[in-house]
Amino acid sequence: MSAINDYEDDNDDEQVDVNNIELLSNLNERFKRLLEDDLDGVHLFVDRHFFQVMNSLEFDRFVERCANVNLLTTTFSATRLDRLSLFGDVSSSSSSSSSSSKLVVMIASYLWDYADAIKMLLSHHSFDECLVLSSMSELAHLSHPHPTLPSAQSSTSPSSSSTSASHHSATSPSPTSPNSTSSNSKSSSSSSVGNTHQSIYQRFQADFKESADCSSNDFSCTVRYFPACYTMLSPNYFVLPVQSSVFPPLYFTGLQQQLNQSSQSSLVSSSVKNDLKQHAGIQQDIHLTTHSLLSFMSDLKLGSASGEDLHIYPVGSFAGYLANEIHTVLSTVHKDQTEDYHPISLVLVDRYLDLVGPCSHSENALDRIFQTAMVHDTQMPDINISPLYNRQPYKYQQALNNKNQQQQQSTTSSSISNLITPLHRIFGTMNMQGDNDRIWVTLASKTLREAVVLLKRRVVDIVSHENINIDITSITSNAGGAMNPNGLIQLVELLKSHNLAFKYRDDIQALCAVIETLQCSHHQHWDNLLSLEKILLLSAGYSNNKSNDNDDDDDDDDDDEDEEESLLSQISEIINSPISSSDESKYSLREIISLCLFAFSLVGERSFSNDDQSKLINALQLRIENLEESEKNDEIYKELFSDIFDENEEEEDDDESGGNKSSEVKLRERLNLLLDIMEIVARSRKNLTEFTSLLRGGMSGSTYKSLMTQLVSAMLEQTESKEIKALERFNPSKLGSLLGFGWGRSKKLHRVVDTRKIIIYVLGGLTFSELKDLQDTIEKSQRTNKSLSQHQILLGGTNIATSTSIISGITNILTDKLQS
Known part of the structure; x- marks a missing residue:
């Protein structure tokens, strides 16, 4: 099929709406079908990446539909398995001859990462059926630089364990890089798989089935591809959780400097293949990023299966290398395009090109919240609130909300404890469903002071709506000031005391996040x-x-050096000095x-x-x-x-x-x-x-303008005759370098805005302040330039960037250098 023609009917708003990509609607539809077809009454285990996705879609939908939901880890101890509420439910239901138990596991990473945990679950208790959903395709597994596959004997099992051959299995294929490591892994993996490219999923199915504790031959195990593993941390910003720990390695920047200094750049370029053998972590990040991006685009029908009408614009050395990897993967696909697709421009940007935003202390409320609440857990962009608010078990809260007073009175604490174990800390639901009334959407554009005022008003509205006879002013007036967290703590306790914590959990979580941020602000200076x-x-x-x-003035250049010295000197002078006279x-x-x-x-x-x-x-x-x-x-x-x-x-x-x-x-x-x-x-x-x-700006009014804002402004203002070297399209036909510069030039100038679907993806993530600036820039350009009014620009990244995530990336680079 041909590409979707977004250029027809320019003045037809209805046509434009049909062709728009609705990320949240697509995600909701995927999980809606999953809930209806596969999750009714099951025992669900999800890894932290899928947990994050489900949180963004209202987690209670899954808790209500499933028998129970548990967070999957790579390993389980026998003691921990005994404590899981899952097995109490299974044991009670297994006494009925008509009952059946089904285990569903959802993982966003590679199957071998969780294989041991899944086999322990299956061996610990008898299940009638097991369904494992992976967001990594079979060919993504096969082309991994260091695949860990089940033994060959498992692959000889009957094909009764069905495998879903999703259309994307061919879209996320083959070796991920031209380096010898990937090529060798492909050949070794292919030989180990045996004849006729046997399914990787079938091999894991057989392996899981062998581990199952089942007395009947009726037990079935299926491994299936499920691509929808992205989440919306803002209505206009998607993240791929599986990439949350990926930070662009400076390894490629060092090689680029070698290329610039060497007269034999071709020799340096060819050495990349051998050098990468020593960097397993970099190989893993490249492979993970390549295939998860391809999975995301394929699911949304962006670009053809073979990469036609996918135009990549890399900004930065790692982005350039990744562009080459994506092209290498797509060039190995031999698949006819059977569905319509959108031509797409993909702009890849390395985060390390501009670290000012995430390393600064923004006044944006969500930037402050994320930087405060995520200090102890950089791998999950969820807000961890410790015991200030302890979430009640879902079914208990459901009983409390039931109008039947008799049922409420008969629900004792002992029966409640056997339903679902309460969480000792609340993970961020961060519901960004596009509703303007969503608290997180509103906070994304507020300062912390404005957020406090807004949350107090929200509690006043809740109290009024629930007909609670209490004076809010009397509660907060003695708290010691508008920015004192004690007043907000009392508001949380008020909602808890009236059994409203679960009903207004988004507001409760926002209150807790602001409280923790206020409490830590002084400690974090x-x-x-x-x-x-x-x-x-x-x-x-x-x-x-x-x-x-x-x-052009040498003397003035010396003065300039003094000024540069004074900038770093200011930091040196405060390192060993008290912060202030009072601290x-x-x-x-x-x-x-x-x-x-x-x-x-x-x-x-x-x-x-x-x-x-x-x-x-x-x-x-x-x-x-x-x-x-x-x-x-x-x-x-x-x-x-x-x-x-x-x-x-x-x-x-x-x-x-x-x-x-x-x-x-x-x-x-x-x-x-x-x-x-x-x-x-x-x-x-x-x-x-x-x-x-x-x-x-000038000497007295200098301001910081992020690289992302500059790039997007230039991209949207670029004319057909204006060349922007930093936004040059990747052309694989003539590689001057593997590292993002010196691409072969085409006779025709290609611009990012030549396609109406654009993804700007930041490898290392964006801050909420940067996200707001980008949205404002895009909206302003579309208002003033009619030719852009019907473009759709999607913003994405690996995570929400904070100083914690940046420093973690930098320290990992330093640690790698020390080990090497």
Whole structure:
């Protein structure tokens, strides 16, 4: 079939609506069919990625329909299995001869990641049927760089265990990269599978069936492809949860610098194949990102099965390499297109090109909430609220809401405890269903102060609607100020005391999130850091403006260096000083590293002098060597520096004989390596000639304009004759480099807006502040430019970007360097 013609009937609004991609509607429809066909009365286990997706679709829909819902982990202990409410329900139902039990498992990753856990579930209790749904296609499993497949004997089982051959199994196929590792894995996997490309799903089906504790031959096990594993953290922003830990590796940026400096770039390019063998983590991220993106686009019929009408515009070295991987995968597909599809422009952007936004302390309410509530769990963009609010079991709350008073009175606490174990912390439902009344949608554009006012009004409306005779003003007036969390805590207790916690769980969760954010704001020195960042921004703006005015004057260049030094010097001076006269504590290592990343990314390729960096290293060394014992529990210290001092204690005898380096030398080497990584971040925009600066305005009014906003503005304003090198279309016919630059040029200039369906996908995620700016930019362009009014631009990313996720990515890079 041909591509859907979005260009027909330009003035027909009804036609445009038909062709629009409705992400949330598609997701709802997928799960609606799943609920109706496969989940009625089953025992459901979901991994954390699918749990996140189901949360965004109102989790109680699944809890109500299923016998019970449990969070699947990669392993289970026998003790934990006994405690799961699942097996109590199964045992009670199994006494009836007519009853049957069905286990449904939903995983967003590879089957082998959860194979042991699934086999333990099946062996622990007798099920009549097992259905495993995976969002990774069979060919995604087969082309994995290091596949872990069941033994070949399992593949000889009868084909009675049916496999769903989804149309996308051919769309997410084949080797994911041109490097020898993927090629070797393909050949080895193919040979191990045996004859005729035998189904990977069937092999796992047979393996699971062998592990099942079943006395009857009627037991059936099916592994099936289920692609809908994305979630909407905003009505206009989708994320692929399985990629939540993916951060663009600076590995490719280092190779790009080698290419720029080498006269034999072809030799350096070919070495990528062999070098990647040593980076299993990078291979895993590349494979996961490639196939989950292809799964997402195929499910929405974006681009043809063979990649026709899929135009990729990579921005950044990792994005460029990923574009090549996607093309390599699609080029191996031999499949006729049988359905209509949308031509699509896919803009891939590396997060490390601009770290200012996520490393700054925004005034946006959701940015503050996510940065506060996600500190201890960077892998799930859910808000974890500890015991301030303990969610009641669903069926208990259902009974309380029943109008039958007799049923309420007969529901005792002992019978309730056997239904579903209550959660000890609430995971973020983050319902973004597109309804303007959704609290999370509203908070996305508010400051924290505005969020507090809004939530108080919401509770007043709830009290009025539920006819509760109480004066809200009297509750909050004694709380000690508008921004004091005690008043909000009392409002939460009010709703709990009237058994309204589950009914208004979105509002309750938002209240809890704001309470925790307010309680942690002083501890995290949010306001102090926000003020400091504004000063750094003004200093950088002054230096940048002066540099632009005096590019040809050597003396003025020296002055410019002084200004650049003063920017980093300001950070060095505060590292070992008390935060304020009223606060004798010092900034944590996490806060200091976040400030340094903010500064390096803001300044860009101009970077800082050796003297400035030496001063920073001296300050950091002094801070680390004099940490209080309580500060040594900091995760950054444990990951990056604790081993230095642990080794030093063990090797004191060797040090006396000169056999080992001192801890002081090791620490300086470690800090130098950390700054080297920050230097790579600073130079990462060097090739983006149109977007090297993130600063706008003059000396007295400099402002930060994110790279994403600049890219989208330029993309939407690009004319047919205007070339933007940073937004050059990937052309696989003539590769000048594997790393995102030097693509073969076509005779015709291709623009992102040449297709009416556009995805802008950020590898490393967006902040809510950036998301709001992008939405405003897009809406303004579509209002003022009629030719864009019928374009649909989808914004996506791996997660919500916070300083926690960025620092985690940077520390992982440093850890990899240390191990290598």
